[in-house]
Amino acid sequence: MSSTLHEPVSGKKADGVFRGVAYACGILILVVLAAVAVFLLVQAWPLIGGNQADVSETIASFTGGRSTNFWSYVGPLFFGTVLVAALALVIAFFVSIGIALFISHYAPKKLATVLSGVVDLLAAIPSVIYGLWGGLVLVPSIYPFWNWVAETLGWIPLFSGPAANPPRTVATVALVLAIMILPIITSMARDIFQQTPKLLEEAALGLGATKWEMIKLAVLPFGRSGVISASMLGLGRALGETMAVLMILAPGMRYSIHLLQASQNQTIAANIAAQYPEANALGVSVLIGTGLVLFVITFLVNLAARRITSKASVKK
Amino acid sequence: MNSPSQQNTGTPVGRGSAAPARAADEAPVIDFDKFKPTRSHVAARKRKDLFMRVLIVLAFAIACIPLVSVLWTTLARGFRRLNWDFLSHNMTNVIGGNPTPSGGYGGILHAVIGTLEITLGAMVISIPVGVLCAVYLIEYAGKSRLADAIHLLVDVMSGIPSIVAGLFAFSMFALLAGPGTLNGFEGSVALSLLMLPTVVKTTEEMLKIVPNDLREASLALGVTKQRTITKVVLRTALPGIVSGAILAIARVIGETAPLLMTAGYIVSTNANLFSGQMTTLPVYVYQEYSKYRANCPADASDGCVTSIPMERAWSAALVLIIIVLILNVIGRVVARVLAPKKK
Numbered sequence: 001m002s003s004t005l006h007e008p009v010s011g012k013k014a015d016g017v018f019r020g021v022a023y024a025c026g027i028l029i030l031v032v033l034a035a036v037a038v039f040l041l042v043q044a045w046p047l048i049g050g051n052q053a054d055v056s057e058t059i060a061s062f063t064g065g066r067s068t069n070f071w072s073y074v075g076p077l078f079f080g081t082v083l084v085a086a087l088a089l090v091i092a093f094f095v096s097i098g099i100a101l102f103i104s105h106y107a108p109k110k111l112a113t114v115l116s117g118v119v120d121l122l123a124a125i126p127s128v129i130y131g132l133w134g135g136l137v138l139v140p141s142i143y144p145f146w147n148w149v150a151e152t153l154g155w156i157p158l159f160s161g162p163a164a165n166p167p168r169t170v171a172t173v174a175l176v177l178a179i180m181i182l183p184i185i186t187s188m189a190r191d192i193f194q195q196t197p198k199l200l201e202e203a204a205l206g207l208g209a210t211k212w213e214m215i216k217l218a219v220l221p222f223g224r225s226g227v228i229s230a231s232m233l234g235l236g237r238a239l240g241e242t243m244a245v246l247m248i249l250a251p252g253m254r255y256s257i258h259l260l261q262a263s264q265n266q267t268i269a270a271n272i273a274a275q276y277p278e279a280n281a282l283g284v285s286v287l288i289g290t291g292l293v294l295f296v297i298t299f300l301v302n303l304a305a306r307r308i309t310s311k312a313s314v315k316k
Numbered sequence: 317m318n319s320p321s322q323q324n325t326g327t328p329v330g331r332g333s334a335a336p337a338r339a340a341d342e343a344p345v346i347d348f349d350k351f352k353p354t355r356s357h358v359a360a361r362k363r364k365d366l367f368m369r370v371l372i373v374l375a376f377a378i379a380c381i382p383l384v385s386v387l388w389t390t391l392a393r394g395f396r397r398l399n400w401d402f403l404s405h406n407m408t409n410v411i412g413g414n415p416t417p418s419g420g421y422g423g424i425l426h427a428v429i430g431t432l433e434i435t436l437g438a439m440v441i442s443i444p445v446g447v448l449c450a451v452y453l454i455e456y457a458g459k460s461r462l463a464d465a466i467h468l469l470v471d472v473m474s475g476i477p478s479i480v481a482g483l484f485a486f487s488m489f490a491l492l493a494g495p496g497t498l499n500g501f502e503g504s505v506a507l508s509l510l511m512l513p514t515v516v517k518t519t520e521e522m523l524k525i526v527p528n529d530l531r532e533a534s535l536a537l538g539v540t541k542q543r544t545i546t547k548v549v550l551r552t553a554l555p556g557i558v559s560g561a562i563l564a565i566a567r568v569i570g571e572t573a574p575l576l577m578t579a580g581y582i583v584s585t586n587a588n589l590f591s592g593q594m595t596t597l598p599v600y601v602y603q604e605y606s607k608y609r610a611n612c613p614a615d616a617s618d619g620c621v622t623s624i625p626m627e628r629a630w631s632a633a634l635v636l637i638i639i640v641l642i643l644n645v646i647g648r649v650v651a652r653v654l655a656p657k658k659k
Contacts, residue, residue, distance in 0.1 A: 128636075
């Protein structure tokens with residue numbers, strides 16, 4: 001009786017339990033990521049440790065006999081993935097910086113708030129809808145444009161014609177991916193631009209700079225690292241995008257940069273989704289192997305983005 | 317930095333004013349007109365300013381075209397087949413382009429149920445883990461090396477392509493539950509992997525902005541750390557955490573690729589998350605898209621529509637967009653309503 005009076009409920013036990021649970025959840029993140037790597041490696045192991053003759057037979061059945069070796073299989077896929085994502089980033093980068101500047105510095109305040117909301121909403125639209133739109137609306141209507149590009153710029157190998165009709169080509173896919181990552185880059189760039197210290201902006205304007213000069217002097221240098229990491233995130237998204245590519249692109253397995261011709265390239269992610277339903281156990285192993293390659297690419301891109309941002313934040 | 321003072325005294329001298337007795341006479345004579353921008357230079361700067369302004373507005377206008385087009389076509393084509401029959405039936409008894417006995421052309425009931433259950437499963441897994449992980453990082457870990465490692469891995473995780481998450485869930489279940497396992501929960505696992513980093517990051521941001529005074533006040537009153545965190549810190553950060561979680565859900569609810577390989581695809585309704593294949597809305601959209609055209613035999617009735625798969629795809633896409641939109645709005649409203657009152 002007296003002991004309960006003198007020793008109030010300490011809650012030490014609950015404290016310890018809570019701490020333990022939180023700690024476990026932190027550790028769980030490490031475990032999960034390790035599990036991702038381990039499970040994928042275990043499933044992909046037959047590629048290395050299994051019967052090599054079977055492996056090459058499986059790969060030959062995927063490619064119609066064109067390649068029998070894993071690396072010669074994943075090579076064109078890797079090339080296609082990087083090509084499509086890089087093109088998408090190039091298209092989206094300047095446009096999204098333009099939009100971000102428009103929202104943060106040019107648009108009237110009320111319009112800017114509305115636009116910010118719309119951009120955030122667009123960033124959440126599922127990729128399958130972009131794929132649907134690309135396949136059913138963009139592909140039928142964009143052929144005249146690509147045809148014009150092929151005729152006028154055909155002397156550049158990139159645009160050498162004849163333009164495929166229907167244009168289920170890398171160019172169209174890159175355009176759709178650019179539209180998809182546009183809101184993502186825009187919303188991050190806008191957040192950074194809006195944080196530019198007012199003092200810097202006013203100092204530039206006070207020295208007689210025009211609005212564009214002010215942006216060039218104050219806003220862009222301030223937002224540079226943020227914009228770079230935003231575009232890296234966009235690149236990561238484009239690298240891993242499956243559905244839009246799967247629904248639009250006519251796949252091929254070449255190292256080709258003829259953007260306007262069909263059946264030239266394929267991306268890793270879309271290839272997995274396309275081959276997966278008909279793959280046998282070993283086929284799934286091969287596809288998981290390509291998935292690991294994709295994982296490594298996106299990992300490196302994200303790591304680079306993180307390096308850039310952390311370097312910039314140290315400097316401040 | 318003495319040039320401004322020189323300018324001040326120099327200007328009248330430079331202009332040859334009559335003040336011979338001043339010591340400033342010896343100051344160098346500066347021709348300030350030299351520094352005046354020429355008219356063409358000013359004009360060029362103005363032109364450039366205008367040019368960039370036009371370019372920026374143009375970038376905005378050009379970007380609007382496809383984005384508006386996406387929303388508009390989904391709305392316009394989606395409403396054509398969106399009715400109660402479409403929402404309340406699944407795809408059983410749908411033969412080619414023929415109407416079903418109920419007068420519709422099949423529907424998305426099974427897909428809506430699948431989407432909700434699988435997403436709910438992902439929520440149940442990832443929200444508690446994510447929030448507690450953020451609590452650990454902010455409240456307990458401080459600046460330890462483990463915290464750094466977790467930060468790094470959360471960043472890495474947020475970059476995992478969705479299809480790799482699908483492959484992971486598939487391999488995990490293949491190893492633990494036997495090869496070829498497909499069920500809704502497998503999809504939940506894949507989605508939770510995609511949700512987790514978002515939840516951790518947003519919660520972390522929210523916990524960071526909880527004022528330290530609150531923690532110190534609570535601890536000084538003798539409240540234990542666990543109670544301080546659950547009753548004070550998490551309560552203060554609640555609106556941000558909830559809206560972050562809702563936005564994370566809106567992100568994963570539209571995922572297609574991981575569900576294609578984990579949850580499978582069926583035409584009938586399956587309400588059991590833990591066994592049997594399940595269809596979700598995005599997968600439904602994709603499957604209808606890949607059907608391209610429905611079969612209408614020569615002796616079919618007038619009601620037979622060959623383009624029905626595409627119309628179903630658009631309607632399902634519209635429902636999906638509406639769900640995402642509602643979730644976004646709820647997220648924002650929750651953030652506003654639950655926000656701690658400011659003085």
